[in-house]
Amino acid sequence: MTHPLTAITRHLGSIAYGGDYNPEQWPKEVWREDVRLMQQAGVNLVTVGVFSWSRLQPQPGVFDWSLLDEVLDLLHDHGISVDLATPTAAPPPWFTRLHPDARPVTVSGNRLAHGSRQVFCPSNPAYAEAADAIVTELATRYADHPAVVLLHVHNEFGNHNALCYCDISAAAFRTWLRGRYISLDALNDAWGTDFWGQRYGDWQEIDPPRDTTAFRNPGQDLDYRRFSSDALLARYRAEAALLRRIAPGIPLTTNHLGTLEKKVDAHAFAAECDLVSLDHYLPAADPDGHIDLALNADLARGMAAGRPWLLMEHSTSAVNWQPINVAKRPGEMRRNSLAHLARGADGIMFFQWRQSRAGAEKWHSAMLPHAGTNSRVWDEVCKLGADLTILGEVTGTRVEADVALIFDWHSWWALELEARPSVQMRYLDMVRDWYEALWTLNITCDVVAPGSDLTRYKAVLAPNLYLLSEEHADALTRYVSGGGHLAVGCFSGVVDAHDRVHLGGYPGVLREVLGLHIDEYLPLRDGDTIQLSDGSTAALWAERVEPRGCTPILHFADTPDGGPACGGPVVTRHAFGEGTSWYVATRPSVTTLRDLVRHISLEAGLRAAAEVPEGIEAVRRSGPDASYLFLVNHTDDSVKVPVEGVDLLDATGYGSTTEIPAGGVAVIREPQPDQQR
Numbered sequence: 001m002t003h004p005l006t007a008i009t010r011h012l013g014s015i016a017y018g019g020d021y022n023p024e025q026w027p028k029e030v031w032r033e034d035v036r037l038m039q040q041a042g043v044n045l046v047t048v049g050v051f052s053w054s055r056l057q058p059q060p061g062v063f064d065w066s067l068l069d070e071v072l073d074l075l076h077d078h079g080i081s082v083d084l085a086t087p088t089a090a091p092p093p094w095f096t097r098l099h100p101d102a103r104p105v106t107v108s109g110n111r112l113a114h115g116s117r118q119v120f121c122p123s124n125p126a127y128a129e130a131a132d133a134i135v136t137e138l139a140t141r142y143a144d145h146p147a148v149v150l151l152h153v154h155n156e157f158g159n160h161n162a163l164c165y166c167d168i169s170a171a172a173f174r175t176w177l178r179g180r181y182i183s184l185d186a187l188n189d190a191w192g193t194d195f196w197g198q199r200y201g202d203w204q205e206i207d208p209p210r211d212t213t214a215f216r217n218p219g220q221d222l223d224y225r226r227f228s229s230d231a232l233l234a235r236y237r238a239e240a241a242l243l244r245r246i247a248p249g250i251p252l253t254t255n256h257l258g259t260l261e262k263k264v265d266a267h268a269f270a271a272e273c274d275l276v277s278l279d280h281y282l283p284a285a286d287p288d289g290h291i292d293l294a295l296n297a298d299l300a301r302g303m304a305a306g307r308p309w310l311l312m313e314h315s316t317s318a319v320n321w322q323p324i325n326v327a328k329r330p331g332e333m334r335r336n337s338l339a340h341l342a343r344g345a346d347g348i349m350f351f352q353w354r355q356s357r358a359g360a361e362k363w364h365s366a367m368l369p370h371a372g373t374n375s376r377v378w379d380e381v382c383k384l385g386a387d388l389t390i391l392g393e394v395t396g397t398r399v400e401a402d403v404a405l406i407f408d409w410h411s412w413w414a415l416e417l418e419a420r421p422s423v424q425m426r427y428l429d430m431v432r433d434w435y436e437a438l439w440t441l442n443i444t445c446d447v448v449a450p451g452s453d454l455t456r457y458k459a460v461l462a463p464n465l466y467l468l469s470e471e472h473a474d475a476l477t478r479y480v481s482g483g484g485h486l487a488v489g490c491f492s493g494v495v496d497a498h499d500r501v502h503l504g505g506y507p508g509v510l511r512e513v514l515g516l517h518i519d520e521y522l523p524l525r526d527g528d529t530i531q532l533s534d535g536s537t538a539a540l541w542a543e544r545v546e547p548r549g550c551t552p553i554l555h556f557a558d559t560p561d562g563g564p565a566c567g568g569p570v571v572t573r574h575a576f577g578e579g580t581s582w583y584v585a586t587r588p589s590v591t592t593l594r595d596l597v598r599h600i601s602l603e604a605g606l607r608a609a610a611e612v613p614e615g616i617e618a619v620r621r622s623g624p625d626a627s628y629l630f631l632v633n634h635t636d637d638s639v640k641v642p643v644e645g646v647d648l649l650d651a652t653g654y655g656s657t658t659e660i661p662a663g664g665v666a667v668i669r670e671p672q673p674d675q676q677r
Contacts, residue, residue, distance in 0.1 A: 015389075019351060022354070042386060049138070057092065084142055088239065090118070099126040102120050122169075139151075157232045158263040218417045219498045233268055259296055267303060270304065278297070279312055280311065284325060293336060306344075309345055309346070312347075330376060339630075342621065403604075410497070421491075427464055433593055481576060485580050487582040493506070515548055524539065524540055531559060538588045545568050550573060555569055618631055639659070643657065648667045
């Protein structure tokens with residue numbers, strides 16, 4: 001069966017290219033200029049309608065389709081297809097005026113005012129009724145419009161309203177809890193409510209974990225995050241059901257935020273989509289933001305189960321919402337775009353097409369900037385469009401990875417609740433450290449959820465699994481026993497799905513497969529470091545590790561001051577069944593971790609996508625007829641790389657080496673075995 005995104009790219013004739021189009025922000029005379037310039041830039045797909053609810057339904061029960069009718073016809077007449085969005089992320093002013101109790105409430109009890117986007121409580125029935133009505137009308141009118149090739153549900157679920165603490169949410173939370181626990185005894189056991197005398201005797205006694213006198217119950221806090229994510233997922237399902245019934249031939253997606261936010265479990269949303277879409281924006285404060293880009297691209301591909309995915313939003317230059325919004329350097333937008341393509345994206349989209357003149361995002365860059373066509377950004381947009389046309393043959397090919405990195409929103413939520421051993425222990429820091437080691441070695445990985453099928457991977461990395469159920473621990477144990485290579489980071493396997501400690505010593509349900517026992521965690525003071533036996537230093541954390549079958553590979557230094565875990569194991573290796581497990585009981589330096597991951601990779605039989613100089617990103621996409629090696633130069637120097645094949649971007653053939661200019665990209669169609677000399 002043809003994947004929906006592959007069907008769309010075949011319809012488009014190339015890689016999907018475009019961005020959010022908001023014609024309601026502009027007078028009609030601008031629209032014809034827009035479609036002309038879209039054609040000039042190579043745009044073939046635009047997202048329409050994301051924030052148009054107040055235009056489409058100016059009053060309760062009154063719909064006005066004139067703008068959308070004209071715009072969709074205009075786009076279609078100029079050969080531009082449409083990703084039609086439901087406008088439910090921005091309820092109109094009349095809705096919040098008529099339903100003030102639909103506005104979300106903060107943890108402190110403050111009801112938020114209208115004046116931004118996502119100003120609604122996900123559990124509010126009036127919102128559900130109004131959203132379902134506009135979705136039904138929209139789908140009924142445009143289900144057969146020839147421009148529409150994709151339906152886009154909502155926008156960035158939970159970005160601004162993931163946690164609402166109103167009384168309606170409280171009632172919905174109780175209903176959710178009844179479904180999850182069935183009995184109050186089970187709930188009290190899961191939450192450990194006998195601590196601090198919190199035991200519940202009636203469901204009506206349970207409220208959301210609002211601001212209170214001291215620490216909130218962590219089990220309750222964790223479940224509220226799950227409930228809140230599920231409440232938003234229920235809204236996705238409701239809209240999706242309407243769209244599938246009314247417009248059954250059009251695939252559905254919604255745009256995820258990846259690691260940008262921990263507010264919803266994006267794995268759960270991705271499982272409900274016909275194709276996976278991701279928004280990604282570079283963290284301007286990070287000089288190595290391209291590594292964050294790669295991590296999120298691999299996460300999107302993992303959520304898509306290896307199939308092609310769509311980059312729904314990124315920026316041509318600066319954004320508007322970071323503390324300092326740094327403009328992209330010349331060539332950086334092209335490099336970012338092709339790096340996403342390298343990691344499995346079959347569509348490159350931006351927020352937005354035309355830079356806004358007014359409003360909160362007027363300083364967010366766009367494909368057509370304030371300066372118009374007489375600008376560097378516009379020139380780069382047109383050149384990228386030409387590049388993507390040339391690279392159209394890579395659509396439908398896949399990125400194959402032999403290593404998986406486990407990423408879990410539930411563990412992220414639990415790790416960063418109140419009253420943990422160290423507020424400096426941050427989930428994304430751990431994930432980024434381990435991912436960066438793989439990226440530096442040019443070993444491509446899939447970023448996957450706990451419980452994923454791991455059997456095809458030669459190695460699995462788990463940077464942090466603070467929360468780990470017995471079921472998922474058993475799956476990891478079976479994986480290693482069957483011949484896999486598992487590496488686990490510190491403070492893992494500690495608690496169950498309810499944030500209750502696995503008793504008997506740490507790391508709880510991973511003790512057997514790792515072959516060790518830990519009796520105490522030893523977080524370091526902020527800014528302190530600890531020396532390791534190889535002369536390197538580590539930060540943040542130490543653990544008192546007792547080998548019980550494992551072999552210590554590296555130790556904490558045996559220092560005169562007898563510091564934390566003095567002389568004890570810090571990196572261990574354990575032969576278990578047919579496989580091997582590794583454990584790292586600190587946050588080591590980048591160099592130490594990279595060397596360890598290199599060692600594990602060699603033992604597991606992992607190979608880099610290509611042997612290239614430092615600073616060159618290498619990723620391969622493969623199909624039945626060809627393979628394509630993407631080489632992205634993140635350095636400020638021209639670099640020679642050993643390759644054989646043809647660079648699609650400049651039609652140059654190479655028999656031994658190619659030279660990639662500073663900040664440049666090469667896409668090498670590699671010779672097939674029967675074509676090689």
